[in-house]
Amino acid sequence: MKCFEIPEKGKNGAIVDRDAPEAQSGQYLIDVTACGLNFADLLMGEGKYQERLPFPLIPGMEVAGVVRAVGKGVDPAAVGQRVAAFCGAGGLAEQVAVPAERCLPVPEDMTDIEAAGFQIAYGTSHVALDHLARLKPGETLVVTGAAGGVGLTAVEIGALMGAKVVACARGADKLRVAQEAGAHHLLDSDTADLRAEIKALGGADVVYDAIGGEQFDAILRATNPGARLLPIGFAGGAVPQIPANYLLVKNLTVFGFYWGGYLKLHPEVVTGSMSTLMSWFAQGRLRPVVSQATPLPQAAQALDDLRARRSTGKVVITVNQSG
Template sequence: MIRVKIMACGLNFADLLMCQGKYQDTPEPPFTLGMEVAGVVDALGPDTDGPAVGSRVAVFGGQGGLAEYGCFPANRAVLLPDDMRFDDAAALQIAYGTSHLALDYKARLQPGETLLVLGAAGGVGLTAVEIGHAMGAKVIACARGAEKLEVARRAGADHLIDAASEDIRERVRALGGADVVYDPVGGDQFKAAFRACNPEARLLPIGFASGDVPQIPANHLLVKNLTVMGLYWGGYLAFKPEVVTDSLATLLSWHREGRIKPHVSHALPLAQAGDGLELLRSRKSTGKVVIRPHE
C-alpha cells in the first residue's frame, strides 16, 4: 500500500449512484466517496517498494478520494509527468479511460466513420468527442442547450444536435447515419440513436444518466447486423488489468503531445464536495468536477 497526499479528486456520476447504493461496486458502508485521485506519495506500507516517496501519481482507488490523505494499492498508481497538473490527472483516468477503451478496444472505431456521442458535454461524453476526433472519426455531438453544444464543438465535434429541441433520429439519418453510438444517457435518446444506426453499427451503452435502462429489441439487431457492446471500465482491473494500463499509457502520451486536454468546469475545495456532487446531479457541469482537498 501507499499513502497519497491527495491534491485533486475527480467526481463521477458513479459517486451519486454509490450514495444511493445503486452502483455495481458500491462498498460496504461506511466508506468515503471519491473514485480517482492525483497527488504525491508521502509514505509506503510494509513490503511496498514503490512508487517512491515524493512521486507524483494518479490512482484509481474506487473510493477514499474525498480526503486529504488516502491509502491505496501500489499497483493502482500511475506515475505522472512533472508538468501535468493534478486537476488534469484526476480528470483523466475514468472519463478518458472509459472512452478510449470503448472506442478503440471495444468498437474499433476507424478513421472516417461516424461517431454519435450522447450526453456529449458531460464527464465521459466530452472525452468521447475528443477521442473520437483524435481517432479521425466524424463526430456528431448530442447535448442539451447551446452552451453545452459549444463546449462539445470546441472539443472537436463536427455536427451538433440539441437534444432539447431536435429530433435525434432524423438529424443523425440526415447526416448519413451512425456507425458507432456512445451512450452514457440511455432512455429515449438511446432509442432514437438505435433507429439511426447504419448496418453493422456498434452501440456502446456506457451508463444510464436518464435513469431509464432501455430494452434492446433483438430482432432489430438481427435485421441490421448491429452489435451492442457493454463496457465497465473498472471491471477490467479485476480480470484483464493490462488493458487499462496500456490504455492509460496511451492517454498520458496523447496528453503530453497535446492531442487531448481535460476540461474541468469546476474545481472546488473539500468543504464544497457536496456542491460538486449537486453539479453532477443537476447536470450543470460540463466535463469534470474536481475537488482540491488542500485548498
C-alpha cells in the same frame, strides 16, 4: 483526517473527522490534492452502483496527490512522488490508501486537478472506442452527454481517431464546448429529432451513450447495419431496453463495458490505453476540461451540480491545496 462521508444509503453526506488509513502491504498512502467526481459516485451514495459498498461510505473513485508512505513490498523511493490513482472509493478525503499498481506518475506538465479527472473519463472512452468498438477513420460516431465528463473525452478521442463526430448535448453552451473538443455536427438533445437528424447525416456507425432513456432509443433507430453500441452510463435515469430482434435485423453489436472492471479482467488493455493517452497528452493532443474545481467543504454542492448535469467536462474536488 477530514473526509466527505455518506452515513447511510440515500442520505446526505457531510464533512467529518475520521482516523487516517495506513498503507497496507502493496499499497501507497497518498496525501490527496484533488479528487475527480464521476456519476458513479452518485450511484454509490444511493446504493445503486454495480459494486455495492458498505456504509458509511466515502465516495471518490480517482485522485491525484503525493505519496506519503508505502506498505510492505513497495519501493520506499516512491515516497514524495506525484501520482494519479484509481481508488474505487475513498477519494474524498485528505488521505487514501491505494494499491501501488493502480497508481501512475503524473507528468510534470499535467496539473493535479487535470490528473485527478483523467484516468476514468479518458480511459473509458479510449478503451471503448479503440479496443471494443474498433472505431475507424471516416465512420460516424454519435456521442450523447457530449459535454459531460466522459462524453467530452469521447468527442475528443473520436475526432483524434478520424471519425465524424456527432455531439448530442443540452443547449448551445454545452454544444459549443463539444465543438471545441472536435465535434463536427451538433444536435441539441432537448429540441432535435435525433433519429431523423442522425439518419440525415448518414446514420450512426458507433454510438457512445452516457445518457440512456429516450435518447438512446432514438439513436438506436438511426444506426447503420453493423453498427456498434456502447451503453456507458444512464445519467438520464432510465436504463434502455434493447429489442433483440432489432440487433438481429441490423447485425448490431452491443458492448457492455465498465472501465474499473477491466483492471481485473484485462489489466494489460488498461495499461496500454493509459500509456497511449499519456503520450497523447504529452504531445498536446488532449486538452482536459475541468469546469469546476471545488474545495472539499463544498463537495455536497459539487455532487448536486453533477446530478443536475449543470457542469461540462470534469468536476474536481480540491484537497490539501497549498497557498
